[in-house]
Amino acid sequence: MSCRFQKSATHSNLVMKEKKLSSKFFSATELAGDFIPDLNPPTIVKGIFSPGEISLIAGAPGTGKTSIMSALCSHTVNGLTIGSLIVEKTPVFYFAPEDPAGVKRRAYSYMGRPGWKNGTFFVISGVPDLTNQDCIKEMESIIRTKMLEFGYSKCFCVIDTLTLSLGDGDENSASTASVVAANLSTLAKNVNGAIAMLHHVSGSDLMKPRGSSGYIGNMDCVYVIHEDKTHIGSEKVVLFTALKQKNTKLKAPLAFKLGSYEIGIDKYGDVVTVPQATIMDTVPSLGTKPANDNVRIPADKRGRKTNILQILGDGEEQNPGQYLSYDEIMSRTGAPFNQVRNNRDSLRKAVSRIMNELIDEGRAEHDGVTGYRIRSLFTQTSPES
Numbered sequence: 001m002s003c004r005f006q007k008s009a010t011h012s013n014l015v016m017k018e019k020k021l022s023s024k025f026f027s028a029t030e031l032a033g034d035f036i037p038d039l040n041p042p043t044i045v046k047g048i049f050s051p052g053e054i055s056l057i058a059g060a061p062g063t064g065k066t067s068i069m070s071a072l073c074s075h076t077v078n079g080l081t082i083g084s085l086i087v088e089k090t091p092v093f094y095f096a097p098e099d100p101a102g103v104k105r106r107a108y109s110y111m112g113r114p115g116w117k118n119g120t121f122f123v124i125s126g127v128p129d130l131t132n133q134d135c136i137k138e139m140e141s142i143i144r145t146k147m148l149e150f151g152y153s154k155c156f157c158v159i160d161t162l163t164l165s166l167g168d169g170d171e172n173s174a175s176t177a178s179v180v181a182a183n184l185s186t187l188a189k190n191v192n193g194a195i196a197m198l199h200h201v202s203g204s205d206l207m208k209p210r211g212s213s214g215y216i217g218n219m220d221c222v223y224v225i226h227e228d229k230t231h232i233g234s235e236k237v238v239l240f241t242a243l244k245q246k247n248t249k250l251k252a253p254l255a256f257k258l259g260s261y262e263i264g265i266d267k268y269g270d271v272v273t274v275p276q277a278t279i280m281d282t283v284p285s286l287g288t289k290p291a292n293d294n295v296r297i298p299a300d301k302r303g304r305k306t307n308i309l310q311i312l313g314d315g316e317e318q319n320p321g322q323y324l325s326y327d328e329i330m331s332r333t334g335a336p337f338n339q340v341r342n343n344r345d346s347l348r349k350a351v352s353r354i355m356n357e358l359i360d361e362g363r364a365e366h367d368g369v370t371g372y373r374i375r376s377l378f379t380q381t382s383p384e385s
Helices: 065-078 100-111 133-150 174-191 214-218 301-318 326-332 335-340 344-360
Strands: 018-020 028-030 054-059 092-095 121-124 155-160 193-199 221-227 236-244 254-265 271-279 364-366 371-374
Touching: 054 065, 054 174, 065 092, 065 100, 065 121, 065 155, 065 193, 065 254, 065 271, 092 133, 100 121, 100 254, 100 271, 133 155, 133 174, 155 174, 174 193, 174 214, 301 326, 301 335, 301 344, 301 364, 301 371, 326 344, 335 344, 344 364
Parallel strands: 054 193, 054 221, 092 121, 092 155, 155 193
Antiparallel strands: 018 028, 221 236, 236 254, 254 271, 364 371
């Protein structure tokens, strides 16, 4: 018996651009030519974390995984740029089955600052089971409740670490990897969030996540944190390197300096510190050394202005009409001022330059002594008649 083919419908015969299907497996048919790219897609940390995507971040012990994520999260909840990274203000839900106190300790170097501490950075204690849909629903409920309370439409979730969050699953199992990825993808879409899981690397390959290759295959993005062994200097520098990214070209490695942040003196007279990760302006091992070591790196003026306006805005919100002193403003400055942070005089001059420009632009005002505040409606004088 011969087969007979009906005449195919041409484009002109198609009445609807999209036809919904009454099918158990398929939802709709659409014309590819009708697609319009979004030039400004939703983002959280531009080029790294986007709503609806799930990521895996792997690193060996001692490479600062939690410190780096705490730094990124601290900037995210305050909507402050971190280095060259553009950040949109977003609440953070940090699920910390391994060490919730350690997460808060590593975030303190940023979140302990007066202008930062009210950021919506939630650390959730307890051990999630990412293979269990009831647990996923409970995580969704926690996130939705807080998002509704604070009026957010997207979020950033971190799970630290994957190994402790698999229930009875096995990190070497491809089926476990598939279940985890499917559950997290559903959660990411339901809460309009980006989800990042911290994990370990293979003992034999420090550039490969440990366990099943299914985690690499099923993730939207995969990053590895590894030591920059070519860096020359006393401080420890690690690189945040992209192995896989969705819908974008691979981002160049980011460099973070791992160090400590002084928080006070204990009863024995010893300095007390907390771990801190600080993003660097360039990757030292990839940068070109200038012939003259005194050549100045151009400052990120836009980032500094944004940072100062955020500080003044927070001050106005907490104490309307009050002025902030130079020292208060300097203590609250973020990553855009990292280049001059180690020299108090240079930091003061950098803040002064930005403050003077904001005053000239009519966006801030000076009390005539040492105080500054954002120029709001109630402080502006009426136009001359």
